[in-house]
Amino acid sequence: MSRRIALVVNPTSGRGLGARVTPIVQARLEAAGLIVDEYATTCAEDVGRISAQVIASGADGVALIGGDGTVHLGAQVLAKSGMPFGVIPAGTGNDFARGIGVPLKDPKAAADLIVRGQTRAVDLATAQDEFITTVIAGGFDSLVNKRANEMTWPKGNSRYTLATLAELRTFKPISYVVTVDGEVLETDAMLVAVGTGPTYGGGLQILAGAEIDDGLLDVTIIKPVSRLTLLQMFPKLSKGTHLGHPMVHTLRGRSVRLESAGVTAYADGEILGPLPVDIGIAPGALTVYA
Numbered sequence: 363m364s365r366r367i368a369l370v371v372n373p374t375s376g377r378g379l380g381a382r383v384t385p386i387v388q389a390r391l392e393a394a395g396l397i398v399d400e401y402a403t404t405c406a407e408d409v410g411r412i413s414a415q416v417i418a419s420g421a422d423g424v425a426l427i428g429g430d431g432t433v434h435l436g437a438q439v440l441a442k443s444g445m446p447f448g449v450i451p452a453g454t455g456n457d458f459a460r461g462i463g464v465p466l467k468d469p470k471a472a473a474d475l476i477v478r479g480q481t482r483a484v485d486l487a488t489a490q491d492e493f494i495t496t497v498i499a500g501g502f503d504s505l506v507n508k509r510a511n512e513m514t515w516p517k518g519n520s521r522y523t524l525a526t527l528a529e530l531r532t533f534k535p536i537s538y539v540v541t542v543d544g545e546v547l548e549t550d551a552m553l554v555a556v557g558t559g560p561t562y563g564g565g566l567q568i569l570a571g572a573e574i575d576d577g578l579l580d581v582t583i584i585k586p587v588s589r590l591t592l593l594q595m596f597p598k599l600s601k602g603t604h605l606g607h608p609m610v611h612t613l614r615g616r617s618v619r620l621e622s623a624g625v626t627a628y629a630d631g632e633i634l635g636p637l638p639v640d641i642g643i644a645p646g647a648l649t650v651y652a
């Protein structure tokens with residue numbers, strides 16, 4: 363019997379890319395003999411509501427068209443449901459898709475992973491009663507994220523570069539208490555990032571080497587450095603080579619508590635809330651086509 367796939371679409375992702383790739387993906391899945399039920403969302407709340415509806419419908423799997431924000435919303439409902447879930451990257455960042463190895467600029471190739479039907483279970487972080495699919499940022503990076511989200515121009519990833527330069531002008535190191543599996547570390551730092559997948563901000567490998575199915579959270583701490591050194595680190599983040607810098611420290615564990623006064627954490631590119639925040643791990647919580 364043909365497999366039935368629910369196509370859940372955020373048409374607004376990637377400034378309309380979601381809407382543009384939908385017919386291409388639908389045709390690809392149908393040409394491979396799958397039955398496709400399309401569900402267009404009209405607001406953020408629809409993503410979770412429709413995902414729940416799809417689970418109840420007895421579909422064989424979900425194809426989610428969108429970026430990291432849409433994946434975050436879908437994952438809240440799909441996690442632990444056992445419903446296989448494929449991502450068709452259509453956002454600007456697409457860091458979750460990148461982390462599980464989905465082709466980023468080829469919607470047909472991404473759809474082919476759903477056709478192939480091979481699945482794997484990947485870990486999710488947990489914080490503030492939410493599942494987090496990529497990285498929790500708390501520090502310089504969350505200020506950059508906030509500023510970039512508030513900018514209307516430029517549209518693409520260069521927003522993050524401009525936001526970084528703007529924040530660098532006034533940024534001062536922050537005092538943190540970072541507790542990993544009960545071990546307390548008091549430190550000043552530029553940022554502390556925690557998560558399951560290696561990248562945020564559209565491919566910055568802040569947690570380079572993080573494995574998405576090892577049952578562990580990765581932590582990167584960038585200790586106080588000069589503004590120039592931080593700026594010089596940014597190109598290295600794309601390759602993950604910043605990890606060799608003596609002021610960059612990495613840790614792994616099953617639980618992380620991040621404490622600092624006056625810092626708002628961001629997760630999957632959106633506001634998570636003010637620190638302190640307790641981060642846990644849900645091993646293998648999401649089943650993905652990959």
Ligand SMILES: Nc1ncnc2c1ncn2[C@@H]1O[C@H](COP(=O)(O)OP(=O)(O)OP(=O)(O)O)[C@@H](O)[C@H]1O
Pocket residue numbers: 371372373374375376377402403404405406408409428429430431432433452453454455456457631
């Ligand atoms: N149908 C919809 N209409 C309007 N907004 C939506 C809809 N579905 C989801 N959203 C909202 O759109 C936001 C942005 O979507 P998404 O993150 O997928 O795209 P993006 O911002 O272009 O990509 P990325 O997060 O990878 O940079 C989501 O966080 C969600 O709140």
